[in-house]
Amino acid sequence: MSKVELYAAIRQDLRAGLSKRAIERKYGVGWRTVARATESVLPEPRKEYPPRPQKLDPYKPFIDEVLRADLNGPPRQRHTATRIYRRLLAEQGMTDVSYQRVSAYIRERRPQLRTEQTTARRRTERLVGAAGFPLVKTLQDFDFDANPDIDPAVVRALAECDWVRDGLALCLIGDSGTGKSHLLIALGTEAARAGYRVRYTLAAGLVNKLEEAADEQRLSRAIGRYRGIDLLCIDELGYTELGRHGAELLFQVLTEREEKKSVAIVANRDIAHWSEIFPDARLRAAVIDRLTFGGTIVRTGSRSYRRGHSPSSTPTDTPG
16 A cells, blocks of 8 residues: 555545544554644655765766776777776775775766767767858867967967856957967867857858848847857958948847857957948947957967968968
8 A cells, every 4th residue: 555545544534433543553553644644635755865975985086087088098998997996996095995886886887978978979069060160170270380479378268268158258350361260260169069059150141141130120030049149259350341230230239249148259450440340430439348348359460370371381481
């Protein structure tokens, strides 16, 4: 008889006039059970106690670290349970856990970690693919020696994606061929790998979509598509004229994201010359304020990174 059925039987006997003491004898229960059955049709949920600590618990993070490293290493170099057990004795000072307990945990944990890695990899691939990057560019492929104007420490700090988490802006400014777009895509890829939703677009392409949406009376919906994007990467700002209306539409997107979601912009003109991109002085000041307040500006200079990596180039190429 389940506890629910017991409570129902007790209540039925009470309604039939049977005394509580007789019910206790009939079902072999105490007075507390009879009292609770009279108060509620359903028994109280069973208390959930925290799991009892095990002697292996302090060493589980070390074992997980070893098993995760094995997933990315050559199969022949993967740790056996015996080898992990010996490392626990030698490196972690473990003395009171049996080999059988360690081996049982490894058998259980190894497939779990493999599944977690597969799930994480698929999610990362999905996020990177959804970003719409035109090319595959990584920080590992970027040659900082080819453009000494770029501080590697600053770029590596940006790769930690704290600025994306905080909803700040990034401006990559420099002449054509200095590595701006490479860094934009590489940093955007790092953000996607960190689990952020990223979207890449050309400035002209973004403005064109917004103008079409405005003509079709669906501008708010078009701008709304970018609200859920954690990092909006806008490439080639200043390469083509946006026009007053286009600049205003771009400003609306930036305003929508201000201090909430991050934006990274590549521009080929220094901020002091953005009057050519945003002719209206008030609009220009507002855009600059939104992109520079709390954000980061990386100036890539005029030294051609692209020429330095072309087949016909030599280390003595002069800046373009």
